[in-house]
Amino acid sequence: MGILEVKNVGKRFGGLQALGDVNLSVKENTVHAIIGPNGAGKSTLLNCLVGKLIPDTGSVMFDGQSVLGRAPYEINQMGISRVFQTPEIFGDLTVMENMLIPCFAKRDGAFELNAIGSVSGQKDVLEKAEAMLVDMNMADKRHMHAAAMSRGDKRRLEIGMCLSQEPRLLLLDEPTAGMARADTNNTIDLLKQIKEERDITIAIIEHDMHVVFSLADRITVLAQGTPLVEDDPQNIKGNPKVREAYLGESA
Amino acid sequence: MFGLDKKDTTLLIIVACLALFAPFILNPFPTGSAMAQFNAGYPDLMQRFVIFGIFAIGFNILFGLTGYLSFGHAAFLGVGSYSAVWMFKLVGMNVIPAIVLSVIVAGLFAVVIGFVSLRRSGIYFSILTLAFAQMSFNLAYSVLTPITNGETGLQLTLDDPRVLGVSQTADGSIPVTSLFGLEMRSTYEMVVGPWAFQFNVGYYLCALIMLVSFYLAVRIFRSPFGMMLRAVKSNQQRMNYTGLNTRPYTLAAFVISGMYAGLAGGLMASMDPLAGAERMQWTASGEVVLMTILGGAGTLIGPVVGAGFIKYFENIFSKINDTVLHQWFAFMPDGVEDFMVFVVHPFIGKGWHLTLGILFMLVVIFLPGGLVEGGQKVKNWIKGRGKSEDSKSGKTEPAE
Amino acid sequence: MDAILLQILNGLDKGSAYALIALGLTLIFGTLGVVNFAHGALFMIGAFCAVTVQRILNLSFETIDETKTDFLGNPAKVKTAYVESWFGPETGAAIIDWSVPLAILFAIPVMLFIGYVMERGLIKHFYKRPHADQILVTFGLAIVLQEVVKYFYGANPIPTGAPDVFKGSFDFGVMLGFDPNAIIYPYWRLVYFAFSALIIGGVFAFLQFTTFGMVVRAGMADRETVGLLGINIDRRFTIMFGVAAAVAGLAGVMYAPINSPNYHMGMDFLVLSFVVVVVGGMGSLPGAVLAGFLLGVLESFASMNEVKSIIPGIDQIIIYVVAIIILLTRPRGLMGRKGVMED
């Protein structure tokens, strides 16, 4: 039994069957990559996991509990964090504040009316956020407005924000897209390190095969809304179906 | 001090000094001089400054932090006033229970309206709040007359039942509001040479409450809750996917600001025991929106400045008439005098709206971010001329 | 039965006024995303175009008539309009009589010009500014426009009649087989209804059958990208603003005979028109028109004594009650588009 069990999930948009009949099982403490052509339904699948979309059919179980019908914040509180394909951060807030918010959410839950205590008085949260900034190599940008950062930086910030929640399942939708090579490598290292240090399961969508093959323990290839194959990385590379549908000749 | 950092403490102390010495500061011109028209240091207006200051501070907690623009906040002020006057009519003339009740009732009202309205965001939210407030206003003006006394407004009468006190005083008049016997209207007048300064009990009570409200607002701004509210404004989607439920946050902000409005309403009734339906009209809601934007939404002190600005115009400029103008320009030759009066005439007295409208436009065009940010820019500019340009970093910090 | 029919008719007519005003507003507010608190003022200026034309046509020279006296007992001055002396009393009087329809010709260029100046001189700088700033600046402008009108025309309503041929009312009841007088309707209101339909249709056609609407919608969503595609979006916004101002103005001109114009009539309609636009749904022209008619008809029904006796005061709040119900059941009003002014 995996920590995440997706059974027979289907989702239609008007005339388009975006997800056909998806079955997926992600084992605890592994990195599971989902790859596939553009428009295969990878992001849609993720949306079904975090409560952004409700699938038409099927079930999604996380750690033995169904996530369907729960609000996004409840799902997050169950331990699922997500990084979006286009960065979703608090543009008007500083980088430090961006990092503080998930730390508060982790400590205090979905709602906490601490209207009198000052932020600067919350030492534990501050330290944690600070440590995360250092980890993400962004400590020098602490006071910058998040909106003014370059896009690669925004994405790293978002990853940092999700990590600081110490999720049990981290969903990454193309985390290194648009990231410079150096930072991509850093991110790979970071994710590897996290995987070793913490009890964390990662599901990652990526088009950068370098990233996929450096990290993944298991790969599912999705095409036109249905899983094409699921296998170990070395087998995927050689699979002719995958080559044709996705990798192309240059891989 | 008080759990605030240095900058905020300084700000609080400045505000406290301004409030404490307002009778002096607002009365810079000797009584009887031509410029005395511009004096604002009399009890009623000073009370209004701080009461509307409270109203705007509260509004800013909702609007400035979460970005939810309520167009019906006057309803809470009105409800607060009605509760307070009923308290005076039925219970007693002490202001404390009246104020407490007005805050509670406004808070309950805000829970209901907020719960419904916050199901929508953006302009849809604004129109929902507007609709609730207009309903309250229209009903208060007509159908609810037994409770609100309609057009005339709820006033004290000689035969109010008042359980803790008398219906009328020995000399047959209506008793006045007081704080444990300290009459709100009692005023000490200090005459210094040609100046006359008025120290009014009611004003100082209001000022004190305003300071407490302001202090609380500063605390809220700097608290984790305040940061969450700013996060709501910035990106609700991210909030949700970070495990935070935005609804209770926005509702809490809504109720807090509704209670501030109720407090303002209760104070208004305590200073002058009358509650009229117009207090709930959309124009009144619009006024607090304008105060907040004019001063600087999302800044701490801005709303208070904006409130003072608008109330000053309403009360001072509307009272200048041609006779006063002639006095001002009396030193000029007759022709020039008449010409000056002719030129200035459209902007004062019955034209005070025109002046206000023009100033709104000028402020928002030339001082984006409101008066406070404009003031900061001027300060920076003056500073910047002393030093050389050293603000190269793209770092911008939220203004006070 | 006839009472209900009567109120439907009434509501449709009321609704046509709401729809027309809301149409102008939704072009600016729902489409350009500018919260235009000066819209009511534009409507008011339209009505005052009618007043002005009437005044111009009534420009007179004075002669002293020794046989009459004025209120102080001095010889009275008698006024004769220039038009009457130029075209002869009869033609002259006829021209004056038709001053409201003539005002349409006058109002179109005036309103286009006002819209142009307003957009280029002011609104242009506010597209990217927060809505709050837009509210403040347009509210300031509305006050200024109002006060200027008040300065020249006073605060009292100014009677501005429709041409004589449109006076009186039409008896629908007889036509439909009811008693005479059961359902009557003033001619001018019928004209107003037809005129609204015409303008609404015209604006729809303009936006539907040209790419203009699409470009403006795109420009509102993302000005920068539209610019990258070689489109001068500023110019189109200006045109849009001019059209909206003209629509508001024409609504005002035609409204003048229904209720005597006064300087604050715009503010009276402002809240209502915002409610109509939002209930219709942001960014939707058909939505605004539909909401206008819907609220008009419901308001008429609520004013019936039979209804009021069940729910006292319902006519005072019906619009707001309906607005709340619609906004709670349909997240974006009747036909609103996603993402327009939702944050």
Add this chain to the structure above:
Amino acid sequence: YTNEPTGGTVTLGFNVPQTGPYADEGADELRAYELAVEHLNGGGDGGMMNTFSSKALQGNGILGKKVEFVTGDTQTKSDAARASAKSMIEKDGAVMITGGSSSGVAIAVQGLCQEAGVIFMAGLTHSNDTTGKDKKANGFRHFFNGYMSGAALAPVLKNLYGTDRNAYHLTADYTWGWTQEESIAAATEALGWNTVNKVRTPLAATDFSSYIAPVLNSGADVLVLNHYGGNMVNSLTNAVQFGLREKIVNGKQFEIVVPLYSRLMAKGAGENVKGIHGSTNWHWSLQDDASKAFVKSFGTKYGFPPSQAAHTVYCQTLLYADAAERAGTFNPCGIVEALEGYEFDGLGNGKTLYRAEDHQCFKDVLVVRGKENPTSEFDLLEVVEVTPASQVTYAPDHPMFAGGALGTCNSGA
């Protein structure tokens, strides 16, 4: 006592609507106030000071003190009006406040003046409540009221339209409207008229079509519009648009009545007022010496005749000054004593009494009609009947005025 004048001047506070729908009326009131001050200080031609039956005023100010004044804007809102009145009392040291263009505002300011210990001379306020349930010892009204409108109109309506009529009331949905509706209905029912329906219209209404449209079908043959200001202009315009006046119902010509008329508002309704009856406090075409003197004085200064609002507030100012002279003090209690039960003549409405019980004045009331062939832009109304004071007088405990208490005068000491 509050604001006792100590120097060589005395300050009066003129609190009128300078913005909002009644701004023109307020402006006319201000003109009259300025004229009154001029006359009190010995300037101009003296106006009605020459015809006033009391000769206490010398033209040397009041009690030898030069009269000065401050002005403020009520915005026709109770809150704003009270703020403005307070600033006059607290900042400018006014001993008397006067003005107003609506009953709500008048009652609110009257209450304030009572508490603050200054005199309030109400301007234009027509609600029964001002001197009914909301009466105050420090307040006086020189205007007539809803009851008096009904009492004055009824006999005229009887002569014109007979005793067998069915009336339909449209009423502004707030206190003033209700009291007027009650008064008129009572007066017409006493004639034998039948009241078919009483419909309340929202204050904010601008278009009355949905209220007018059902009138014809209700069997009514008279429409009574209990509206004032902009409401009146619009409802009357709408009614005429619907062609009501051309209709024959129950075999009779359909008629419209506007119980409270004012010339300024009649102007707003334009041609629609022609032939429509109503009542008014005063009109410039009155031919008594006092009215003529006032019209001459006002007309010479401003170039057009005064409105009833202007007349009312001019009288108020003179009456206050006169009372102070007679009492020999500005002390509000002295003034109240001097005005209570005071009877005078020569201010344009014939013999007038300020009744002690409720501080309401009793004087002749005019019934007017919209003029068919106006000779000038001011000549809109013609006086049909001057109803003598005796006919409009009622007992102080009349049920329409019941409740509330005058209380005692407050000098603020």
Add this chain to the structure above:
Amino acid sequence: MNVKPDFSKNANQATTAPAFLSVWDLHAYYGESYIVQGISFNVHEGEILALLGRNGAGKTSTLRSIARLGDPQVKHGEIWLDHQPLHNMASHEAATVGLGLVPEDRRIIPGLTVEENLQLAQIAPPIGWSIERLYDLFPRLGERRKQEGITLSGGEQQMLAIARALARDIKVLLLDEPYEGLAPVIVDEIEKTLIHIKEQGMTTVIVEQNAVRALELADRAVILDTGGIVFDGAAAEVLENEELRAEYLAI
């Protein structure tokens, strides 16, 4: 601190092959922050130039400056395209004289369908490829022509953005990270498209984090670092120069 660009070399080249797009001493600011710090480079007709550098180096800012978008504000410098002074133009004017930019984040216009997004590009003359021809190039778009543009998958959006640029008759195509988020097969396809349009004479500037692919495609490369040019030369040279690659591209 920024290395002065090797101008003489460009100038020499310019005498042999006149620059088609020429950027000279460009300085641009976001409000107070000084981002593009004096950049000069030339692009010749028909060539592909790769503009590379780390996250936050100023690549996007440079492209935006060239496209005359309001932010960042160009305070000094000249930009010439085919003898037309772009620096005096607004963005829509620059577009009408032949500049096409595919912005980062794709900037698909919300509320418009795929087809409307394309139609929008063909309102102002000059008009380029016909919509049908674009559908031939990107069949996925043809299938989704009535779908709202922003609901496309990330890759499909990228295709739409490129198609939209080609729908106009442009002289120079600026691409800001065109491969981001695309499946390897699609990257191959787009690369082919770029070669195809290059053959037809299109001049292209490409900003890309996938530096190797960009360099393989490009004729020349310019490397940016903190707002200044650190390298300007043949693409092949970068691929050979270990030091350069390691220091600025981390490859």
